[in-house]
Amino acid sequence: MKILVAVKQVAFLDDEFEMRDDGRDVDADFFEKDLNEFDHFSVEEAMLIKEAAGDAAEVVIAIIGDEDADDALRTALAKGADRGIRVWDEALADADGVAVARVLAKVVEREKPDMVFTGAQSADFGSAVTGMALAGLLGWPHTAVVCNLDYAPGAGTATIRRELEGGLEEIMTIRCPAVLSIQLGINQPRYASLRGIKQAKQKPVDELSLDDLGLSAAEVVPAARVRRMYAPERGKAELITGSAAEQAARLAEIIKELRGM
Amino acid sequence: MANTGSAYDILFTPIKIGPKTLKNRFYQVPHCIGAGTNYPGFQMAHRGLKAEGGWGAINTEQCSIHPECDDSLRITARIWDEGDMRNLRPMVDHIHQHGALAGCELFYGGPHAPGLETRTISRGPNQYNSDFATVPGCPGFTYNHMADEDEIDRLQQHYVNAALRARDTGYDIVDVYGAHAYGPMQWLNPYYNTRTDKYGGSFENRARFWIETLERIRKAVGNDVALVTRCSIDTLYGDAGVEVGEDGLKFIELASPYLDMWNVNIGDITEWGEDAGPSRFYRIGHQNEWIRHIKQATNKPVVAVGRYYDPEKMLEVINTGVVDIIGAARPSIADPFMPNKIREGRFEDIRTCIGCNVCISRWEMGGVPFICTQNATAGEEYRRGWHPEKFEPAKSDKDVLVVGAGPAGSECARVLMERGYTVHLVDARDKIGGYVNDVATLPGLGEWGYHRDYREIQLNKLVKKNKQSQIALGQKRMTADDVLNYGAARVVIATGAHWSPIGLNHRTQKPIPGADASLPHVLTPEQVFEGKKPVGKRVMIINYDPYYMAPSLAEKFARAGHEVTIASVGGVGAYMEYTLEGPNTHRMLHELDITILGETGCSRIEPGRVELFSIYGEGSKRQYKGSGQLPRKENDSHHWHECDTVILITSRRSNDSLFRELKARKSEWAKNGIDNVFVIGDAEAPRIIADATFDGHRLAREIEDESPQHQKPFKREQKVWGVAYNPGENPELEWRL
Ligand SMILES: Cc1cc2nc3c(=O)[nH]c(=O)nc-3n(C[C@H](O)[C@H](O)[C@H](O)COP(=O)(O)OP(=O)(O)OC[C@H]3O[C@@H](n4cnc5c(N)ncnc54)[C@H](O)[C@@H]3O)c2cc1C
Ligand SMILES: Cc1cc2nc3c(=O)[nH]c(=O)nc-3n(C[C@H](O)[C@H](O)[C@H](O)COP(=O)(O)OP(=O)(O)OC[C@H]3O[C@@H](n4cnc5c(N)ncnc54)[C@H](O)[C@@H]3O)c2cc1C
Ligand SMILES: Cc1cc2nc3c(=O)[nH]c(=O)nc-3n(C[C@H](O)[C@H](O)[C@H](O)COP(=O)(O)O)c2cc1C
Ligand code: SF4
Numbered sequence: 001m002k003i004l005v006a007v008k009q010v011a012f013l014d015d016e017f018e019m020r021d022d023g024r025d026v027d028a029d030f031f032e033k034d035l036n037e038f039d040h041f042s043v044e045e046a047m048l049i050k051e052a053a054g055d056a057a058e059v060v061i062a063i064i065g066d067e068d069a070d071d072a073l074r075t076a077l078a079k080g081a082d083r084g085i086r087v088w089d090e091a092l093a094d095a096d097g098v099a100v101a102r103v104l105a106k107v108v109e110r111e112k113p114d115m116v117f118t119g120a121q122s123a124d125f126g127s128a129v130t131g132m133a134l135a136g137l138l139g140w141p142h143t144a145v146v147c148n149l150d151y152a153p154g155a156g157t158a159t160i161r162r163e164l165e166g167g168l169e170e171i172m173t174i175r176c177p178a179v180l181s182i183q184l185g186i187n188q189p190r191y192a193s194l195r196g197i198k199q200a201k202q203k204p205v206d207e208l209s210l211d212d213l214g215l216s217a218a219e220v221v222p223a224a225r226v227r228r229m230y231a232p233e234r235g236k237a238e239l240i241t242g243s244a245a246e247q248a249a250r251l252a253e254i255i256k257e258l259r260g261m
Numbered sequence: 262m263a264n265t266g267s268a269y270d271i272l273f274t275p276i277k278i279g280p281k282t283l284k285n286r287f288y289q290v291p292h293c294i295g296a297g298t299n300y301p302g303f304q305m306a307h308r309g310l311k312a313e314g315g316w317g318a319i320n321t322e323q324c325s326i327h328p329e330c331d332d333s334l335r336i337t338a339r340i341w342d343e344g345d346m347r348n349l350r351p352m353v354d355h356i357h358q359h360g361a362l363a364g365c366e367l368f369y370g371g372p373h374a375p376g377l378e379t380r381t382i383s384r385g386p387n388q389y390n391s392d393f394a395t396v397p398g399c400p401g402f403t404y405n406h407m408a409d410e411d412e413i414d415r416l417q418q419h420y421v422n423a424a425l426r427a428r429d430t431g432y433d434i435v436d437v438y439g440a441h442a443y444g445p446m447q448w449l450n451p452y453y454n455t456r457t458d459k460y461g462g463s464f465e466n467r468a469r470f471w472i473e474t475l476e477r478i479r480k481a482v483g484n485d486v487a488l489v490t491r492c493s494i495d496t497l498y499g500d501a502g503v504e505v506g507e508d509g510l511k512f513i514e515l516a517s518p519y520l521d522m523w524n525v526n527i528g529d530i531t532e533w534g535e536d537a538g539p540s541r542f543y544r545i546g547h548q549n550e551w552i553r554h555i556k557q558a559t560n561k562p563v564v565a566v567g568r569y570y571d572p573e574k575m576l577e578v579i580n581t582g583v584v585d586i587i588g589a590a591r592p593s594i595a596d597p598f599m600p601n602k603i604r605e606g607r608f609e610d611i612r613t614c615i616g617c618n619v620c621i622s623r624w625e626m627g628g629v630p631f632i633c634t635q636n637a638t639a640g641e642e643y644r645r646g647w648h649p650e651k652f653e654p655a656k657s658d659k660d661v662l663v664v665g666a667g668p669a670g671s672e673c674a675r676v677l678m679e680r681g682y683t684v685h686l687v688d689a690r691d692k693i694g695g696y697v698n699d700v701a702t703l704p705g706l707g708e709w710g711y712h713r714d715y716r717e718i719q720l721n722k723l724v725k726k727n728k729q730s731q732i733a734l735g736q737k738r739m740t741a742d743d744v745l746n747y748g749a750a751r752v753v754i755a756t757g758a759h760w761s762p763i764g765l766n767h768r769t770q771k772p773i774p775g776a777d778a779s780l781p782h783v784l785t786p787e788q789v790f791e792g793k794k795p796v797g798k799r800v801m802i803i804n805y806d807p808y809y810m811a812p813s814l815a816e817k818f819a820r821a822g823h824e825v826t827i828a829s830v831g832g833v834g835a836y837m838e839y840t841l842e843g844p845n846t847h848r849m850l851h852e853l854d855i856t857i858l859g860e861t862g863c864s865r866i867e868p869g870r871v872e873l874f875s876i877y878g879e880g881s882k883r884q885y886k887g888s889g890q891l892p893r894k895e896n897d898s899h900h901w902h903e904c905d906t907v908i909l910i911t912s913r914r915s916n917d918s919l920f921r922e923l924k925a926r927k928s929e930w931a932k933n934g935i936d937n938v939f940v941i942g943d944a945e946a947p948r949i950i951a952d953a954t955f956d957g958h959r960l961a962r963e964i965e966d967e968s969p970q971h972q973k974p975f976k977r978e979q980k981v982w983g984v985a986y987n988p989g990e991n992p993e994l995e996w997r998l
Contacts, residue, residue, distance in 0.1 A: 071728060191733035
C-alpha cells in the first residue's frame with residue numbers, strides 16, 4: 001500500500017524586491033523558499049493514514065525541482081514520510097502545471113501508488129491545476145479541494161467531503177486509486193521533531209531525469225508562457241483637508257489634472 | 262550627520278548646548294542603576310554601552326555633591342572626593358570613546374536623603390520632615406535643619422566644588438538637580454519654603470537660592486562645561502506647590518540666561534511615578550500638557566521625557582516645538598541601541614520599554630543593582646560581560662529543544678538562535694509569550710505585551726536564518742515520551758507556574774480548607790483569564806500576594822459591575838509602592854468602591870461565604886503551654902463573610918512535572934541522544950517576568966559552561982582590603998586616641 005504526495009517548493013517575496021532582467025519573473029535573490037503551505041496538509045493526511053494503518057502504508061514524496069527544492073522535500077520527509085523522488089532537468093525550468101503534471105504522471109506509472117495527494121493550490125502561483133491535470137493524464141478519478149477524507153489503506157473507495165459555494169458541503173464516494181487535491185484545514189499538520197529532521201537527511205531520495213522517466217524535453221514544453229510580470233502602479237490617495245470651499249477647490253484641481261486639462 | 266532626506270533626520274541633527282555640541286537628539290537623562298560610585302565597572306559599561314548604541318549624551322544618576330546628602334540605602338553616585346572622581350572617570354572615558362557627551366547630575370536631597378550611612382543632617386529653607394519614604398515604607402521619618410545665611414553660603418559652595426570636581430573628572434555637562442523636589446526646588450517651592458527673609462516669600466526670593474547657585478557654578482566653571490538644570494515645572498499640588506502657569510514658567514524665564522539647556526519634567530519625589538509614569542496609567546508623551554509651554558519662555562534648548570520609544574512620536578514632539586531633544590531614561594534601559602536602530606530604519610528591532618517600572622522598584626527598595634524586564638542584559642554588562650546586541654558564537658552543534666515559549670523559554674530560544682544554535686521552541690499555546698499573553702489583558706497592562714512582541718518578531722526573523730530551527734505553537738502538551746523521542750541533544754523545560762488551586766499560602770504553607778478551584782464558585786487567576794466559569798455579583802478576592810494580581814482582578818471585576826472585596830494578609834499591591842504604581846492604584850481602588858479588608862487571612866471557604874480572621878488575632882503574649890499547644894492565645898477573630906465567588910490569589914507553584922519525570926528517567930537520556938535537561942523560569946521557581954527572562958537569557962549564554970543549570974559566578978566589584986580609597990589615606994585601622 002502506497003500513497004504518493006506531490007509537493008512543491010514555493011517562493012515568498014521579501015518586503016522589497018526587484019524583477020528579473022527579462023521582466024518575466026521576480027529576481028530569485030528576493031525569494032525565500034519553503035514548502036507549499038497546502039502540502040503540509042497533504043503530507044499530514046498521508047501520515048495520518050499511514051499511522052492509522054500501523055505503518056503498513058508507505059508514503060512517498062515527489063517533487064519536481066532543482067537541488068534547491070531538496071529543502072522542501074526533506075521538510076516533508078522529516079514529518080515521517082518514507083522516501084522521496086526528485087525529478088529535474090533544465091528543460092523543466094519554465095514548467096507550468098500541465099508540464100509538471102506530465103512528469104508526475106510518469107512518476108505515478110513508475111511507483112503505482114494506491115492514492116495520490118497534491119495540494120489544492122500553491123501559495124505562489126495558485127493556479128490549482130497540477131493535481132487535476134495529473135488525474136486527467138492518468139485517466140484516474142479525482143476530486144479537488146478535499147476538506148475531509150475517510151480512507152482505509154487499500155480500500156476500493158474513499159469518502160470525501162468538500163466545501164462548496166454558499167456554505168454548502170458535498171459528501172462523495174470516490175473509486176481508488178484517485179488523485180485528491182487537499183485543502184488547508186483538513187487536519188492539523190505536525191511539526192517535524194529534531195529527530196525527524198536528522199532522519200530525513202538519511203532517507204532515500206531517487207533523483208531522476210526526464211530521460212529516466214522516458215520523457216523528452218519537447219513533452220514538457222509549457223502550455224502557457226509568462227510574457228511579463230510587473231507590479232501594477234498603485235492608485236494615489238490623498239487626504240483632502242481644509243474648509244469645505246478649500247476641499248472643493250482641491251477636488252476640482254485633481255479632476256482637472258486627471259483629465260489632463 | 263549627512264542629510265539623507267529621511268523624515269528622521271531631525272533626530273540626528275546636532276545641536277549646540279552652550280560650549281558643547283550634542284551630536285543628535287537622544288539624551289539619556291539621569292537615572293539610577295544601582296552602580297553609584299561603588300561599582301565603577303558597572304557604571305562605566307552600562308553608560309558606555311549607550312554611547313555605543315548612539316545616544317548623544319549620557320548622564321550619571323543623581324550624584325551627591327557632599328556627605329550631607331546621603332541617600333543610602335538607595336544607591337546613588339557621589340562626587341565627594343578624589344576617590345569618587347577616579348571611580349567615575351571610566352564612565353566618562355568610555356562615553357567619550359563613542360563620541361557622546363557625559364553629564365553629571367549634582368544632587369543634594371535635603372531631608373529626602375536620609376543620611377543613613379553618613380549620619381549627617383541636611384540643610385534646607387525651613388525645617389520639615391520628608392514626605393518621601395526615605396526609609397522604604399516610612400514617610401515622615403527624616404528631618405532637616407533650617408539653613409541660616411552662613412549655611413546657605415556653605416551649601417552653595419558644596420555645589421560649586423562638586424561642579425569643579427565633575428569638570429575635572431571630564432564631564433561635559435553638569436546638571437543642577439532641582440527636579441523631584443530635590444536641592445534648589447525645596448527653596449523655590451512654597452510647599453517647603455515658608456521663610457520670611459530674602460530667600461523666602463515672593464517668587465524672586467524663593468528663586469534666589471537656585472539662581473545664586475547657578476551663578477556661582479558658572480563663575481567657577483566658565484565655559485568648560487555646559488550648565489544645565491533639571492526642573493520640575495509643575496509639582497502637581499495645584500497652588501500648594503509649583504505650577505507651570507505660575508512659578509514654573511516664571512522661573513524658566515528668570516533662570517534661562519544662566520543656563521545652556523533646560524532639562525524639565527513634572528512631579529516630585531514622593532509621587533515620582535507622575536514623572537516615570539508606569540504604562541498602567543500613562544502613555545508615551547504623557548507630560549506634554551505641561552511641557553509644551555516651556556519653549557515659549559526660553560530660547561535655550563529643552564530636553565524632556567515621557568517614555569519615548571516611538572520614533573514617530575519623537576518626530577512629532579520635535580517638529581511641533583514641544584522639545585528640542587528627546588530625553589529618555591527607561592527607553593534607554595530597555596534598548597540602549599534605540600538611536601542606532603532608528604538611524605538604520607530597524608524600528609521593528611527596538612526593544613520597547615513596557616513601562617512596568619521594575620527597574621525603578623530595585624532602586625526604590627534600595628541597596629541592589631537594577632534590572633529590566635525587557636532587557637535582560639541591563640546591569641549585567643560589566644559583571645557578566647553581556648552585550649545586548651552581540652553574542653558569543655555557538656561552541657557546539659548540539660541542538661536544543663525548548664518546551665514553553667513564555668518569557669523564559671522565548672528569551673532562551675532567542676539568545677540560543679542568535680548564537681547560532683539550532684533550536685526548536687514548542688508551546689501548547691498558539692502564541693509566543695506564555696503568561697504575558699494573559700497579563701497583557703489585565704486593565705492598563707496592554708503595553709506589557711511588547712515583551713512578547715519583541716521576542717515574537719526576533720524569533721520569526723531568526724528561524725528564517727536557520728531552516729533547521731523551528732517554532733511550533735498550538736501543539737499538544739509535550740510529555741516526557743515526546744521529549745525523549747524528540748531527538749534534541751539538549752532540552753530546556755520552561756513550562757511556567759500556576760496559582761495554587763487549593764489556596765496554598767505562605768502563612769500556613771498549607772491549603773485553605775474548602776479552597777478548591779474545581780468547584781464552581783472558586784476561581785484561580787488562570788480560570789479568570791479562561792473566562793469559562795461564571796462569576797457572581799459579590800466577588801471576594803483572597804489575597805496572599807504582594808504584587809499586582811489582586812488590584813488588577815479587583816479592577817477588572819469592579820469595572821464589570823461586580824461588588825468586589827479584597828481580603829489581604831499584606832498591603833494590597835505592596836510591591837507596587839516600589840514600581841510607583843501604588844498611589845494611583847489605591848486611588849483607583851477607592852474610585853471603584855472596592856472594599857479592602859487589611860491584615861486579613863482566610864481560614865475556610867464554603868459555597869456562599871468565606872471565613873476570615875485578623876492575622877494579629879492571636880494575642881501578643883508568648884507563653885509556653887506544652888507540646889501541641891500554640892504558645893499564644895488562640896486566634897479568636899474568625900468571622901463569616903458572604904460572597905458569591907471566591908478568587909484565590911495565594912501561592913504559585915512550578916509546572917515542573919515534565920522536568921521531574923525527565924530527571925527520573927535520566928537513564929534513558931543517552932540512548933535518546935540527550936546530553937542534558939535544564940529547567941528555567943517559573944518552572945524552576947515562580948518569579949517576576951524580569952527574572953524569568955533573565956533566567957532564559959542566562960542559560961542561553963552559559964549553556965556550554967561547566968554546570969549550565971547553575972549560574973556561573975560573576976565578576977564582583979568589591980573594596981579591596983588594604984587599599985586606600987583616597988590618595989594620602991591610611992587604609993589601616995587608626996584609633997582616634
Ligand atoms: C498566472 C500564472 C503564471 C505562471 N507563471 C509562471 C512562470 O512565470 N514561470 C513558471 O515556471 N511557471 C509559471 N506558471 C506555472 C505554474 O505556476 C508552475 O509551473 C507550477 O509548477 C504549477 O502550478 P502551481 O504552482 O500553481 O501549482 P498548483 O496547480 O496550484 O498545484 C499545487 C500543487 O501541485 C503540486 N505541484 C506543483 N508543482 C509541483 C512540483 N514542482 N513538484 C511536485 N508537485 C508539484 C503540489 O502538490 C502542489 O501542492 C504560472 C502559472 C500561472 C497560473
Ligand atoms: C497569573 C500570573 C500573573 C503574573 N503577573 C506578573 C506580573 O505582573 N509581573 C511579573 O513580573 N510577573 C508576573 N507573573 C510572573 C510571570 O508571568 C512569570 O514569571 C513569567 O511569565 C514566567 O515565564 P516562564 O517563561 O517561566 O513561564 P510562562 O510564562 O508560564 O510560560 C510557560 C509556557 O509553557 C507552556 N507549556 C507548559 N507546559 C507545556 C508542555 N508540556 N508542552 C508545551 N508547552 C507547555 C505554556 O503554554 C506556557 O506558554 C505572573 C504569573 C502568573 C501566573
Ligand atoms: C531606574 C530609574 C532611576 C532614576 N533615577 C533618577 C535620578 O537619579 N535622577 C533623576 O533626575 N531622575 C531619575 N529618574 C527619572 C528619569 O530621569 C526620568 O525623569 C523618568 O524616568 C521619566 O523618563 P522616561 O519616561 O524616559 O523613563 C530615574 C528613572 C529611572 C527609571
Ligand atoms: S524594567 Fe520595565 S519600565 Fe524599566 S526600562 Fe525595563 S521595561 Fe521599561
